[in-house]
Amino acid sequence: MQIYENYSVKEHNTFMMDVRCARFVCVEHPDEVRQLAEHGVFQSEHFILGGGSNVLFTQDYTGTIIHPVFKGMEVLEETEDDVLLRVAAGEEWKQLQQYCLQHQLYGIENLIGIPGLVGSAPVQNIGAYGVEVKDTIAHVKGLRTDTLQPFALSNAQCNFGYRDSIFKHELKHKCFITHVIFRLSKHEHYTLTYKALSQELDRCNLQPSLQNITDCILRVRNSKLPDISKIGCAGSFFQNPIVPQAQYEQLLLTTPDLVSYPADNGRVKLSAGQLIEKAGWKGRRNGDAGVYDKQALVLVNYGMATPQEIVSLCQQVIDDVNKLFGVTLAPEVNIL
Ligand SMILES: Cc1cc2nc3c(=O)[nH]c(=O)nc-3n(C[C@H](O)[C@H](O)[C@H](O)COP(=O)(O)OP(=O)(O)OC[C@H]3O[C@@H](n4cnc5c(N)ncnc54)[C@H](O)[C@@H]3O)c2cc1C
Structure with missing residues (x-):
């Protein structure tokens, strides 16, 4: 395993937050996880970090970050x-x-x-x-x-x-x-229920195949999501909220075009992106912290945003959506 002290995680989180951790351990073999455990690493402050594409570091991390690099x-x-x-x-x-x-x-x-x-x-x-x-x-x-x-x-x-x-x-x-x-x-079968995917296949006049689906989805994703090599983000910042049927029906009275999907137990999943857009946040930015202009569900770091600016933006979005719809958005991202 490789161990680094006082290590910057900027290259290890897609929000590109330049915070440091006290210790960063790259685990090169699954057996090393046990060795770390026997040395008590998991008994003290620690966080397991994969590609860092679902985390927002808000400050320096005072514990050990453990990062698996073993493959196969x-x-x-x-x-x-x-x-x-x-x-x-x-x-x-x-x-x-x-x-x-x-x-x-x-x-x-x-x-x-x-x-x-x-x-x-x-x-x-x-x-x-x-x-x-x-x-x-x-x-x-x-x-x-x-x-x-x-x-x-x-x-x-x-x-x-x-x-x-x-x-x-x-x-x-x-x-x-x-x-x-x-x-x-090993049998060819596809899920084409998502409109954006079936529309892209139709638009390009393509039959479903592994390659065609891959290409279509990548095209759709690239048209809506930032290129993380240039703009920091962690994908969808918020979960799509799930509300009781009665609340959904109530909301429909004031917002007839509310996007919805069936969820478990007769409940209804709403589109967090649509709620954020209707609350007027799509494309807005406070300095380098912003709500992405092509997908309101994505909070972005246009370059020099501080973690506090992203957190404050997140809170403003939650407050405004709550005021307008009575729905509380929950972050999907792990905030550290
Ligand atoms: C541009 C973009 C688009 C995205 N699109 C989607 C999408 O379409 N759908 C979707 O679901 N997500 C999406 N995401 C979110 C993210 O990519 C996924 O959640 C992904 O699985 C996170 O992987 P990671 O390795 O980066 O995890 P990290 O962010 O490093 O960690 C995520 C969580 O997993 C835990 N963890 C990581 N590895 C281990 C381990 N070995 N053992 C135990 N716990 C572990 C961490 O502690 C943390 O709690 C997107 C993110 C970005 C930046």
């Missing part, structure tokens, strides 16, 4: 129908997508373009264009950092929900995910 993909089992693939936590999500494209494996093609590492994907059950990663996860394996016991959770035990899982609740700060085991289909 291994087929554990193959049938006529599917492949059980074990992927190491430090593998980049885009490498897994590339592997699936090369080997004609189906199930995660709609998740193309999501930054980050594979070990983080189950944490918030990444999702896009009508697909969630939970639908392809068989098991999640790792080490409990509180008990030092290895764990292997089945899909059902992960309690996946919308941008949610056990890793955000009971197991928050209590486990290090070392591997994710995916079950990927």
Whole structure:
């Protein structure tokens, strides 16, 4: 493992916040997680950082940041129908997508373009264009950092929900995910329920295929999301709020064009982006902290924004949406 003291994490978070941590540890092999645990690292202040594309550092971090860099993909089992693939936590999500494209494996093609590492994907059950990663996860394996016991959770035990899982609740700060085991289909099948995707296929006169879906989604994403090599952000800053049916019907009286999707237990998921836009925030900026002009769900750092400026912008957006709709937006991003 590599250990750095008083280390800047600017290159390790897509918001490009130039804060420092007391210690930064690159874990090069899954066995090193146990070594760290035996040295008590998980008993003191620590944070496991993947690609840093879902975090906002608001100040220097006084503890240890642990960053998996171990990679690897291994087929554990193959049938006529599917492949059980074990992927190491430090593998980049885009490498897994590339592997699936090369080997004609189906199930995660709609998740193309999501930054980050594979070990983080189950944490918030990444999702896009009508697909969630939970639908392809068989098991999640790792080490409990509180008990030092290895764990292997089945899909059902992960309690996946919308941008949610056990890793955000009971197991928050209590486990290090070392591997994710995916079950990927060998049969061609696609999820084309998202209008933006089917429209792009139609517009380009393309039949659904792994390559065509990949290309279309990347085009749509690039037209709406900032290029993180130039503009800092962490993707959707807020979760889409889920409200009871009665509240939704009430809101429709004043906002008939409210975008909605069915959610669990008869509830309704609203579009946080639309609410922010209607509250007048789309494209507005306070200095270098802004609400992206092509997608109101994304808060951005145009260059020199401080963490406090992003936090203050976030609060103003929450307050204004609340005043207008009585709906409280919750950040999707981990604020540290
Ligand atoms: C431009 C852009 C677009 C995005 N689009 C989407 C999208 O379409 N859909 C979507 O769902 N998300 C999206 N995101 C958010 C983000 O990319 C995902 O949440 C991604 O899975 C985060 O991966 P990461 O490796 O960067 O995780 P990090 O931000 O480093 O960490 C995220 C969380 O996972 C925990 N964690 C990381 N690794 C481990 C591990 N090995 N063991 C235990 N806990 C761990 C961290 O402690 C933290 O709580 C987007 C972000 C950006 C910047």
